[in-house]
Amino acid sequence: MERKVRVRFAPSPTGPLHIGGVRTALYNYLFAKQNNGDFLLRIEDTDRTRFVEGAEEYIIESFKWLGIKFDEGVGIGGEYGPYKQSERKDLYKDYAMKLIENGNAYYAFDTAEELDKIRKEFEQNKKNFQYDCNTRQSLRNSLTLSKQETEDLLKNGSHYVIRFLFPKDTTIEFDDMIRGHISMESNLLDDKVLYKSDGMPTYHLANIVDDHLMKISHVIRGEEWLPSCPLHVCLYKAFGWQDSMPQFAHLPLLLKPDGKGKLSKRDGDRLGFPVFPLQWTDPKTKEVSSGYRESGYLPEAVINMLALLGWNDGTEQEIFTLDELIEKFSIERISKHGAKFDLEKAKWFNHQYLQHIPSKDLATLFLEELKQRDSEIDFDSSKIDLQSITAIVDLVKERCSFEKDLWEQSYFFFTRPKTYEEKAVKKRWKEGMTERMSDIFSKLNAIEDNSWAEKAEEFLMDYIQKNELNMGQVMNCIRLAVVGDTKGPNMVDIMRLLGKNEILKRIKTAINNIHL
Template identity: 70%
Template sequence: MERKVRVRFAPSPTGPLHIGGVRTALYNYLFAKKHGGDFLLRIEDTDQTRFVPGAEEYIIKAFDWLGIKFDEGQGIGGDYGPYRQSDRKEMYKEYADKLIDSGWAYYAFDTPEELDNVRKEFEKEKKNFQYDCNTRSSLKNSLSLSKEETNSLLEKNTPYVLRFKFPKDTEILIHDLIRGEVRMNSNLLDDKVLYKSDGMPTYHLANIVDDHLMKISHVIRGEEWLPSCPLHVMLYKAFGWESTMPEFAHLPLLLKPEGNGKLSKRDGDRLGFPVFLLEWQDPISKETSSGYREAGYFPEAVINILALLGWNSGTEKEIFSLDELIEIFSLERISKSGAKFDLEKAKWFNHQYLQLMPNNKIAEQYLSILKEKNIDICLEHVEKIVGLVKERCNFVADLWEQSSFFFLKPESYDEKLIKKRWKDEVPQRLSEIVIILNSIEDFNSHTAHDKVHAFIEGNELNMGQIMNCLRLSIVGEGKGPDLFEIMALIGKEETLERINIAIETIGKNE
């Protein structure tokens, strides 16, 4: 039975997405596209107390930036809507009732306070309380109560929840596409709440009903869901949907770099690298957390970084475009253990993408940074500068550090370099070079190079001595690309001016 691949990414709008969630979405996307299937976005907002305004919009915007497109879902549309669970509220009741009718679920009238007390009682005896096949008969529910008692409670509108009735002594087998077979015994599993007293389903009920109705073929989600997967499998069985039950794949988690715990939204900026795709401001605390976009990462690089955090192609290739990833992605090559984010490698990836990007594209972005610094210059010129210095940069913003001297005269001169290189005869030699450079009609990097080299050789001077001092005069320190290229780009006049200023300044103010 070949069925169309349909996968979903189902975040809860409790805040911005962190990169772990983004990676889960990416793997879903790659899997769907690889198999010519659909990728949908479903908003799981069954917990109304955790609603965070703006989160849903943020999620959509974040994927928009990343360049990952949903085929269907919230904010996109499709034939299986609505795609926000709170908008599907009415239909869950019907399915919950079906479970009551078939005996797979039961009413539980215990209040949260009562359950708390039971838990405390158990703790006193160093035992752990679980609402399950061993304890449910002593609690307040439709299994322990008589039919009359139950009905009377219902008639009085007593708040209740619906719990799943796990059968006794049943082994539940999960076929996980990443982990193989996982077995669990039903006696150890608790009777999870399926339907809450506020009239909303829990994740467990809602996700099974929706996945079924939306014809989801594969559930690819984080490992934190593995323990509740037996419940999900049992629910498919209870509904009689076993034949169309999706296949499961539980992804390893993204861990905090310090070594303990999974990455979480609350990590914000604390870890020294962005945890979110886009900058996020908490609507209540007003605290802002940085994003990859704002930190200067390219979306293509972020995709590449995330793809390789828990998956590899089996080859030694590491730079992949989205299309290449779709081509070779497979669930089998996902590793089983959690991965820590490596900031240094992330920067390296961005560096690779910066080198791959055409200079005019980079120049466009750099131009807006230059504008902010009140530097008015044409794109063509910036493009040339970018070509000379981009290999030294990881981010577009690094360009300034590597090329500010193209736009500004040195304000000071590197002291160490002066000490080492600025010998007494240097000013005289540089004055001679000024005259030589000034005599060049067609001033460019080649002519300047030839003249200066001829001068150095003709006078049997030390190449390093002259070149370093010339660089110091023009750049202010010992860095930068080929000096003659710099001279050509800033022009003859500016070049001469800078050398003259250096001759007049260096060594005179002490």
């Protein structure tokens, strides 16, 4: 019988969730859903010194925003709980003891200070210290101490850790779903601490115990775990769980857009893009880091962008819904090398998704923003209704990558020009234009109010032809008068939306204020 697919995302609550972590979670999610499997959230809080207030809530909130749902875990529950490692504390000791009993682990009494000292000495001699097959015989542990000495030390409450005892002269091998066959020599590996002196397990122990107990079938995690994977493989063997050992897949890292190295928190602030899904305020320093949500990204766009950063389906398709991703995703098609984050491409993705939002929905959001901008608006904002805003949004939407761009693209509907763009004036408002515009003004004024914009357009076409002018000469000046610059959507559309009175008022103001 095929094993049920069960995967987990297991962050530690040490701060906001890095976007690379979000991608790892996404790939886990896609894989689980594709295989009708379970996706669980486990919080790995075994390092109490690094615990950050609010981080766990932040993680849950992030996935909620992204629309990635967990089947089990912290905040949801499930039959394999608790899903927070600090709440499973007692469990790990028993498993560590098992390894001591079967000879795969040993007590070590060296203090952190002692080891630091040895490390420094080694460094001075340009050597690297490792607690391994070469050094463990000369350190203070249950391998070198007599049985009695060890028992006494344990009894009198001496601090100790439990270390994994790597077998000598063996080659550890395993298969990675992305990287293929990987092997490492056991003699090169150090005896990692499994159980810390504070009574907490390390990641290595907790991760294996929990994955086994939670029946995890596939471990999909970042490349930074690849070097310790041989240890994990050995642990499965040491526990006698090799038959149910999960399959491993180590994901490539997300790198900085410029230079080299792993994408870090600082890069976001430095280069102007978010590294976190949600905005985060550090509880201690009060430092604020920007988030995708607050920067105006659509969750669907973030997911699509992230999915394609290191994976593709082999076709030229780039826009995928979550359901399509679930259908088409495959671990084998994940690239092996790290990917640099590309801000421009991220914007492009958001633009694509923004266009699919109905104008009315965007208008509803925009209406809220307009309320905030009340002081900038030259009209009675209470009279601005959803219908007219929808018409405006319709007109400018395709120019926007973000909802927040709407204002920049349509502010002239709400505010009259205070100044006129110098370059545009120079280029368009030539000699004699003031007189010409005065003439046009009175003609436009004479046109009846009913369907004014359409009739005004007719008149202007006619006027241009009769006076042997070209379109640009006249329309650009009207645009300059109405918008304050030679930009924006179709002039007649603007005239229709703004109406006769407003347009004429602006033309009059321009005639009075633009001087050559």
